[in-house]
Amino acid sequence: MHDHKRRAHAEFSVWARTYDAHWLNHFLFEPSHALMLKELRALPPGRLLDIGCGTGALAARLAQRGWQAVGLDLCERMLHQASFKLNGSAGSVRLTVGDSEHLPFATGAFDAVTCANSFHHYPHQEAVVREMFRVLRPGGHLLLLDGWPDQFIGRIVYDYVITRVEGGAVWHRESPHVRAMFHGAGFHHVTQKRTYSLFPILLTRGIVPVSTTS
Numbered sequence: 001m002h003d004h005k006r007r008a009h010a011e012f013s014v015w016a017r018t019y020d021a022h023w024l025n026h027f028l029f030e031p032s033h034a035l036m037l038k039e040l041r042a043l044p045p046g047r048l049l050d051i052g053c054g055t056g057a058l059a060a061r062l063a064q065r066g067w068q069a070v071g072l073d074l075c076e077r078m079l080h081q082a083s084f085k086l087n088g089s090a091g092s093v094r095l096t097v098g099d100s101e102h103l104p105f106a107t108g109a110f111d112a113v114t115c116a117n118s119f120h121h122y123p124h125q126e127a128v129v130r131e132m133f134r135v136l137r138p139g140g141h142l143l144l145l146d147g148w149p150d151q152f153i154g155r156i157v158y159d160y161v162i163t164r165v166e167g168g169a170v171w172h173r174e175s176p177h178v179r180a181m182f183h184g185a186g187f188h189h190v191t192q193k194r195t196y197s198l199f200p201i202l203l204t205r206g207i208v209p210v211s212t213t214s
């Protein structure tokens with residue numbers, strides 16, 4: 001395993017048991033899920049992959065809304081916590097261990113892919129966005145949510161505070177960089193929303209073209 005991935009795996013193996021009670025979960029991660037859910041409201045529920053699903057909070061809420069959700073995460077202990085949470089209560093969520101850079105799914109397998117608060121851990125982000133594109137069907141949507149470090153406050157929060165909390169080796173990208181990755185992978189109709197839920201958050205959406213001319 002790549003060194004940075006090993007590090008993320010170790011970080012979340014330690015953090016897993018207390019993750020849901022952590023202040024970052026209350027003030028950043030959970031409020032950010034509300035934004036993701038709002039963005040997904042206009043889409044008819046279908047097959048959805050939540051990458052870096054952690055303890056499964058977002059996948060659980062999506063399943064309650066009728067999505068057939070698969071939660072994928074690098075860290076078995078995070079998934080262990082997720083399986084407690086999902087036990088019997090969330091409808092259909094399947095959990096699987098995996099690496100965002102090598103998704104164990106067929107081409108075009110999903111109608112939507114979500115990724116919340118996880119992307120900054122990926123050492124090869126362009127490759128991950130290409131993988132996300134690959135597993136989406138034509139017309140499928142990618143919704144990627146992470147810190148928004150473009151402005152002064154964002155830089156303090158992400159490049160200083162969060163990077164320290166997470167022990168370094170994380171990469172929060174500015175919005176033009178994320179947009180360029182989406183276009184580079186082949187996404188069309190790329191849009192971005194920037195919002196503050198105490199912390200500045202960036203949500204980027206892209207759609208897989210239905211044909212090469214769309």
Ligand SMILES: C[S@@+](CC[C@H](N)C(=O)[O-])C[C@H]1O[C@@H](n2cnc3c(N)ncnc32)[C@H](O)[C@@H]1O
Pocket residue numbers: 005008009012029030051052053054055056057058072073074075078098099100101115116117118121122
């Ligand atoms: C801050 S948590 C976010 C969890 C969840 N999405 C949320 O919003 O609460 C980041 C998650 O990304 C996972 N992760 C880190 N690197 C990964 C990779 N290469 N592939 C899949 N998951 C990864 C970690 O194990 C962790 O569960």
